[in-house]
Amino acid sequence: MRTAARISGGLIALCVVVLLTDYAIATRRGPKDDQLIKALQEQVKSDAGLAPKLAGEQKRVTAARRARKSRDNAIAWLLIVASAVFLTAAKQVVGQPLRTRKGYPGGGSDRNRESSRPSRDMAPSGPGALPIAPPIDLAFVDQLVVREGRGKESAIILLQAIQSHYRYLPDEALRRLCELTEITPAEVAGTSSFYGQFRRSPVGKHVVRVCHGTACHVAGARQITEELRRHLNIPEGADTDAERLFTVDEVACLGCCSLAPVLTVDGHTSGRLTPTTACHALAPFAEKEPA
Amino acid sequence: MSEPVSRRDLLQQVVRGGVLATLGGGAIFLVQKAHGQVVWQVDAARCINSRLGDTGAEACKLCTTECVVALSAVRAVNEYSKCGRCNICPAYFNITSAVDEKGLPSEKLCPRDAIARKPIGKADPEDPANNFYEYIIDEEKCDGCGKCVMKCKEPLGLGSIVLRIRYNKCVDCNRCAISRACPKDALIQVPVEQALRPAESLHRTE
């Protein structure tokens, strides 16, 4: 498409230049020809032998003017066609950031759709893809249970507190919870998987929420997510990069559709994104992290 | 229509009705004035090149230079029925130029060589005055510069060549660009039926 745009753009420029030169030449040569013919006519009055030359000259001028007319018409058509091609190609190029770019695995294939979905997998020991969680201090759970009680009714409060402390639900903490309270492992698994607010894998330093509401979806949220995952080198099935700096999350709607496509990084919103600008939106947060 | 009409809707309907009536009235008024079609026409009686009394050396070239159509929609036309079919046509030859060995002027008048001269029947070299020639204007070469029109009238010509608008080329501008420039207001708008008639009606042999 870019080549088509370039070629037709060049053709347009060429046509315009040709037409302009033609016009310039014609405006300069016209009066000159007239003068020449007038001079010849004067000469013919005294020397009849020049008559054929005059006739020839007149014929040449007429032929040149008629040729210019048909030539200009042909070039004008060429110009119109070239402009049509250029505009079609240019529109594709301009419209690209929102759609699929060349060499970019967007669009409809199933494989991509799978990879674009961040993992909410319940199995924390996935196929070796997840970053290994650091050892954690379980003293918090002990204190929490003492504070909130051991009843089943406080399951959600306990889970929320654990999540806000560790920023996710570590397996060790959940096991400890089951040991200390009346809540069964099955209940913990059920509750934590039912609510979207709980997550079972460690979260990065910054949480990137990419809106996948209807408007953002239409405006290319999927391409944004995919580009971010590529940019951050997040493996398939995971949602956090290896340095645990960013977690890329898909959310249903952030409520600012008019800015679509939208993402937030730790509550800071960026809108009207393209895959490129989406990566730029993360840059300030990446820099804050001491290397 | 069970829904009650709101005041806003009612107001809108009333105003719309008013505008509709105005537009309709205007349209009917204009339609009553209208007729099929008007076209521009070169009034030969006013055109410097064809009207009597003007025998200037320089023909008026405004029809060529002002028209918005490439090479102008105005072309010279030879009304054959009025053509004298002269041996030495003042519109074909530049009659002030030197005479060549055949006794004809050496120079043609048309700067674009658009007129062709063709003997009718067999040309008799002994009696050139009684030979007839047909003068055919090549419409594609002509650009309506009016030189031949200026020459084909009294005292030498019969006035058979006139400038005429070619309606297949004319784009029928609201105000003809030539008419804006024409010093004699020779371009007038007439009903199309009339514009096509003069050629016949002016032929007076019947």
Next chain:
Amino acid sequence: MASRGGMLIRVRPGLAASLLLLLLLSFAPALQAQGIPYSRPVETAPQADTIGGGYKTPAVQKPLPRDAYLQMLDVLMLTAAMGMSVWLVLKRRSRKWALALTMGSLAYFGFYREGCVCPIGSIQNVAVALTDRTYAIPMVVTATFFLPLLVALFFGRAFCGGVCALGAMQELVLLKPLQVPPRLDRALGLLKYVYLGLAIFLAIKPALGRDFLICRFDPFVGFFRRTGAPHMLLLGGGFLLLGMFVGRPYCRYLCPYGGLLGWCTRLARRGVTITPDKELDCGLCTGACPYGAIDHMRAVRKDCLYCARCYASCPRDGDLAHAKADLVTLP
């Protein structure tokens, strides 16, 4: 609407004939004046019988202007194209088909008919005909002026989007629209009324001082004819270049007929609507509209140029809704 249109086009034969006669009579002096200079000795011109030898006087070429039925066809095409535009935009809500219609109109009214007759220029003819009793306005021009206004009165500016060749040129070159600041947009929008006033003022002057400003500065007619005065071609080129980044600059800021259509559209029964019911209220259309005709997620009908881009950008409408949607699995 149909009956109205019918009334407009219908000729009253008796009336028309008598008026034609009147007109011819009024032109009679001109005819005579034309006859006088030709009282030259045309009888001396040798005729076929004096020349003899089987000579026949060749026929003088007399190309006719466009046939009356072809002119009627133009009016029909105009009506049909506006009907199509209304249907495609309001009912089908399809940008694709609306664009196809635009291109078709550009080919017919622009390149085939070479940009004439157009309603924009017809303003002047109507103004002249209303003020000058002797000026006769052709039927076709009358119809061309009134039909789009009537349509606007009921459906909005369907003419601008689907039919107008000048608009189509700009519609097609639009590459990367920038939003014009609303205040500037409004200020520039006033220019067209100035232009309208000026055009009418110059047109209703007495016959010889008359000037048809709109026609003389029509920016695109030179492209349709592929020839024209350099200033016109330059003006057109400038508008097209500007039009690549500002949506339809001539239509929005200069077109005097657009001003009239805008007034009629304020009274329109129907028009392009963006509703929370059929659409989404997500505001994507606001960004998609290159003409600044969407205000707070609602279409501003007097500015809406019937391009259907809003429907094309809408997640619930237009081509997207008709297409086989790429379903997503929600996590």
